[in-house]
Amino acid sequence: MFYLNDFISKYVTKRADSLFIRDIEQNRDALSDHIRNSRVLVIGGAGSIGSSFIREILPFKPDALTIVDTNENALAELTRDLRSTKGLFIPGHYAPYAMDFASPVFEKMFRNQHGFDIVANFSAHKHVRSEKDIFSVEALLRNNVLHARKLLELLAEAPPREYFCVSTDKAANPVNIMGASKRIMEDVIFSYSGHFPVKTARFANVAFSNGSLPAGFMNRISKRQPLSAPLDVKRYFVSPKESGQICMLSCMLGENREIFFPKLEERQMMTFDAIAAGLLREYGYEAVRCGSEEEAVEMAGDLNAGSMKYPVYYSESDTSGEKMFEEFYTENELVDMERFYSLGVITGKRAADADKINALFLSLEAAFASDAVTKERIIAIIRAYLPNFEHIETGRSLDGKM
Template sequence: MFNLDKFINKYVTKREESMFLADIEANRDGLSDKIRDKSVLVIGGAGSIGSSFIKAILPFKPTSLVVVDINENALAELTRDLRSTKGMYVPEDYVPYPMNFASFVFEKMFRSRGGFDIVANFSAHKHVRSEKDIYSVEALLQNNVLQAKKLLDLLTEIPPKEYFCVSTDKAANPVNIMGASKRIMEDVIFAYSDKFPVKTARFANVAFSNGSLPAGFIARLQKLQPISAPSDVKRYFVSPEESGQICMLSCMLGNNREIFFPRLEEAQMMTFDKIATAFLEEHGYEVLECNSDEEAIDKAVELKTGSRKYPVHYSGSNTSGEKAFEEFYTYSETVDLGRLKSLGVVTDKQIPDKAKIDGLFEKLTTVFEKDCTTKEEVIKIMSDYLPNFEHIETGKSLDSKM
C-alpha cells in the first residue's frame, strides 16, 4: 500500500526522520516549561501547518486547546484524527470552533475565556494563485494583513505570553502579492512587540499540504486525470510533521521580534515534475509526456481502459508572481546560524515605524472602499511601502492551467 509519509521522506525531503528532532530533544525541558499547563489558541488550526503545530505541542500537555477555523469539515477531521491516534494527549478542555477570527463572536469567545497564554495564527491566503484579480487580491490582503491587525488589537486587551504568526520564504525580496503581504504582516506583528512577544517563521513548501500542487497529484490519480507540473521551478520542501515542529520551536524558543527559517541546502531543492514522476512510478505507472494540457486530457481517456502509461504535461512556468528561486532572508538582515542545529534566526529586527504602517492601512482601506479599484493601484501602494517589492506580472494565472 502507498504510504504518503514514507514517499515524502524518500523522494521529496530525502530524510528518513525529521531534521528538527535533535533540536526538540536538546530543548525538551524548555519546551515543556513553555507549553505544559498553558492555555493555547490556534487560529487556522485545521489546515496543514496549523494541525501539525497542534500535534507538535500536545505531547507537552497544555491545559487547554481552542482551535478556530472557518473550515468546519476540516475541524471535524482534525478532531477525529487527534482522538483516533494512539497515545495522543488531548486536554480535557479541547474546543474546536468553526468561526472567523475576525468576527464578533470570536471576540466574545476570546474575552469570555480571559485570553490565552499562547496564540498561534495560521490563517492565511498562502497561494500565488490568490492574486488573479482585484477581488482575490483584496480578500488576500484582508486576511493576511488588515484582519491580522484587528486580531492584534484584540490581543492587547489580554496579552498572551507568546504570539506566533506564520510567514513564508516568499516574504524575502517578494515578487508576488502574497509574499509582499506576508512581509508586511511581519512588520505589523513586530509593531505590537512592545505589548507582547511576537515571533514568526519563513519556511519552505510543505510537501503535499492542503491545496498544494503535489496534493493535487493524489486527487488527479484518484480520478484518473492527467497531471500538470512546472519543470523549471525549484523549491525547498519540508514534511507536514516538520512544518509544525518549525512553528513550535520558533514560537516557544524564539525571542521577541525574531524570524526563524529551516537550514536547508540548495542541493535539497526539488522540482515539481520530478516529484510527479516519482509519485506515478511509485504507483506502477510509466510517465507519458505530452506537449499540452489538451493532449494530456485526451490521452487520459486510455487510463480508464487499463493503460499503465500516465499522461503528464511538464512545462516552463509563465504565470504572474512566480519566483525563480527561494530565499529565507535578505542580505540586509542579521542572521544567527549558531543557536539551533536545524534552524537559522533573523535577529535584531527593530520595532517598525507605526505611523508608516498606519499610513499603509489607511491607503489600503481607502482604495478598497472604491468601486473601481485596480490591481495595479494596490501593487503601487504596496511597492511604495516595500521598495524591494518587484511584482512579476505576466497576465496569466495558475487558474488557467490544469
C-alpha cells in the same frame, strides 16, 4: 500499500528523520516549561501547518486547547484524527470552533476566555494564485494583513505570553502580492512587540499540504486525470510534521521579534515534475509526456482500467508572481546560524514604524472603498511601502492552467 509519509521521506525531503529532531531533543525541557499547563489558542488550526503544530505541542500537555478555523469539515476530521491517535494527549478543555477570527463571535469567545497563554495564527492566503484580480487581491490582503492587525488589537486586551504567526520564504525580496502581504504582516506583528512577545517563521513548501500542487497530483490520479507541473521551478520542501515542529520551536524558543527558518542547502531543492514522476512510479505507472494540456486531457480520457501509461504535461512557468528561486533572508537582515542545529534565526529586527503602517492601512482601505480600484493600484501602494517589492506580472494566472 502506499504510505504518503514514507513517500515524502524517500522522494521529496530525502530525510529518514525530521530535520528538527535534534533541536527538539536538546530543548525538550524548555519546550515543556513553555507548553505544559498553558492555555493555547490555534487560529487556522485545521489546515496543514496548524494541525501539525497542534500534534507537536500536545505531547507537552497543555492545560487547554482552543482551535478556530472557518473549515467546519476539516475541524471535524482533525478532532476525529486526534482522538483516534494512540497515546496522544488531549487536554480536558478541548474546544474546536468553526468561526472566522475577524468576526464578532470570535471576539466574544476570546473575551469570555479572558485571553490565552499562547496564541498561534495560521490563518492565511498562501497561494500565489490568490492575486488573479482585484477581488482576490482584496481578500488576500484583508486576511493576511488588515484582519491580522484587528486580531492583535484584541490580543492586546489580554496579552498572551507568546504570539506566533506563520510567514513564508516568499516574504524575502517578494515578487508577488502574497509574499509582500506576509512581509507586511511581519512588520504589523512586530509593531505590537511592546505589548507581548511576537515571533514568526519563514519556511519552505510543505510537501503535500492541503491545496498544494503535489496534493493535487494525488487527487488527479484518484480521478484518472493528467498531471501537470512546471519544469523550471525549484522549491525547498519540509514534511508536514517538520512544518509543525519549526513553528513550535519558533513560538516557544524564539525571542521577541525573531524570525526562524530551516537550514536547507540548494542541493535539497526539488522540482515539481520530479515529484510527479516519483509518485507515478510509486503507483506503478509509466509517465507519458504530452505536448499540450489538451493532448494530456484527451489521453487521460482514453485510459482503460488496466493501462499503466499515464499522461503528464510539463511546461515552463509563465504565470504572474512566480519566483524562480527561494531565499529565507535578505542581505540586510542579521542572521544567527549558531544557536540551533537545524534552524537559522533572523535577529535584531526593530519594531516597525506604527505611523508608516497606519498610512499603509489607510491607503489600502481607501483604495478598496473605490469601485474603480485596480490590481495595479494596489501594487503601487505596496511598492510605496516596500521599495524592494518587484512584482512579476505576465498577465497569466495559475487558474488558467491545469
